[in-house]
Amino acid sequence: MPYLPLRPLPPRPTEALTSAWLERLSDRLAESAGDVATNRALICRETLAELAYPEYAVNWEEALADESIPMGTRLALAALDPRNVTLEPEYYSDCDLERFALVKPLLWLWYSFDRLPIGGQNVDLGVRLRRLLAPYIFKRCGANFKAFQHVEFSFGYNLEVGDDVVVHRHVLLDDRGGIRLGNKVSISDYANIYSHTHSIVEQADVTNALTVLGDGVRITYHATVLAGVHVNEQGMVGALAVATKDVRPYHVYVGIPAKSVRVKPNAPEPATILRTAETRVARSEGER
Numbered sequence: 001m002p003y004l005p006l007r008p009l010p011p012r013p014t015e016a017l018t019s020a021w022l023e024r025l026s027d028r029l030a031e032s033a034g035d036v037a038t039n040r041a042l043i044c045r046e047t048l049a050e051l052a053y054p055e056y057a058v059n060w061e062e063a064l065a066d067e068s069i070p071m072g073t074r075l076a077l078a079a080l081d082p083r084n085v086t087l088e089p090e091y092y093s094d095c096d097l098e099r100f101a102l103v104k105p106l107l108w109l110w111y112s113f114d115r116l117p118i119g120g121q122n123v124d125l126g127v128r129l130r131r132l133l134a135p136y137i138f139k140r141c142g143a144n145f146k147a148f149q150h151v152e153f154s155f156g157y158n159l160e161v162g163d164d165v166v167v168h169r170h171v172l173l174d175d176r177g178g179i180r181l182g183n184k185v186s187i188s189d190y191a192n193i194y195s196h197t198h199s200i201v202e203q204a205d206v207t208n209a210l211t212v213l214g215d216g217v218r219i220t221y222h223a224t225v226l227a228g229v230h231v232n233e234q235g236m237v238g239a240l241a242v243a244t245k246d247v248r249p250y251h252v253y254v255g256i257p258a259k260s261v262r263v264k265p266n267a268p269e270p271a272t273i274l275r276t277a278e279t280r281v282a283r284s285e286g287e288r
């Protein structure tokens with residue numbers, strides 16, 4: 001296979017404007033003390049209003065109350081403020097509403113930006129904006145985090161992210177029971193990483209379980225990792241696979257349910273690569 005590292009691109013002509021806009025947002029977020037949830041809701045609303053409805057950016061409140069403006073337009077304006085919308089996790093009874101109130105405005109800004117002409121596929125600006133928002137949303141966010149468009153989270157606050165992690169477009173990171181991503185994890189387009197599951201008898205019987213992707217793990221296109229699964233370091237889950245059990249380090253798993261088809265040629269000696277769900281459980285019991 002040819003070695004094709006990403007090509008660096010020169011800055012766009014609007015680089016100064018881009019940097020100034022991001023810097024202003026960064027400063028506002030950093031200053032957001034006191035009633036953080038309210039301040040962040042205002043930051044979200046004002047940022048989106050400038051981008052989506054500039055004619056109402058300075059008089060949003062008056063416009064919302066102005067009956068001469070079409071009802072649908074007023075409703076669309078209202079939805080720029082996260083306090084006027086509901087997000088799915090708020091309906092979950094295990095959602096910590098106080099914690100979620102802090103991250104919801106930033107999730108709403110993230111998701112809404114992705115749907116605007118300025119957002120979505122606009123890689124440079126999008127990656128930089130998401131990198132700016134991520135540390136305020138996640139439990140932990142390492143260096144060089146890179147997310148493409150239309151990534152979705154559950155709570156956001158239950159997600160731990162190491163250094164140099166890349167999350168591609170349309171990925172679902174369901175961090176309801178917690179997701180921990182090691183360093184250099186890559187999650188490809190349309191992959192789903194879950195951390196909650198439902199009883200087959202009673203749908204409202206929900207089990208949350210921490211899902212872990214170790215250092216150097218790659219989850220490839222359209223693959224799914226179920227709740228509580230540990231994909232151990234350098235493990236790989238092939239396109240469209242469903243990982244229902246732990247993935248051994250350096251192994252490549254494919255299919256439904258995902259099974260190992262090979263060990264990466266750079267794997268260390270076998271003794272260190274044969275860790276399974278059973279050995280992990282045995283080890284953690286031994287540690288107690």
Ligand SMILES: CC(C)(COP(=O)(O)OP(=O)(O)OC[C@H]1O[C@@H](n2cnc3c(N)ncnc32)[C@H](O)[C@@H]1OP(=O)(O)O)[C@@H](O)C(=O)NCCC(=O)NCCS
Binds near residue numbers: 218241
């Ligand atoms: C997982 C993957 C990397 C395996 O590649 P590989 O190590 O070269 O494996 P092979 O192509 O030799 O396949 C080994 C066996 O698994 C099968 N297989 C490979 N990928 C599969 C998949 N996604 N689903 C089901 N079966 C698969 C092959 O048909 C082959 O079966 P066989 O032995 O009966 O012929 C690759 O198939 C894949 O899914 N790639 C996704 C795209 C990608 O590379 N993403 C990374 C960038 S983020």
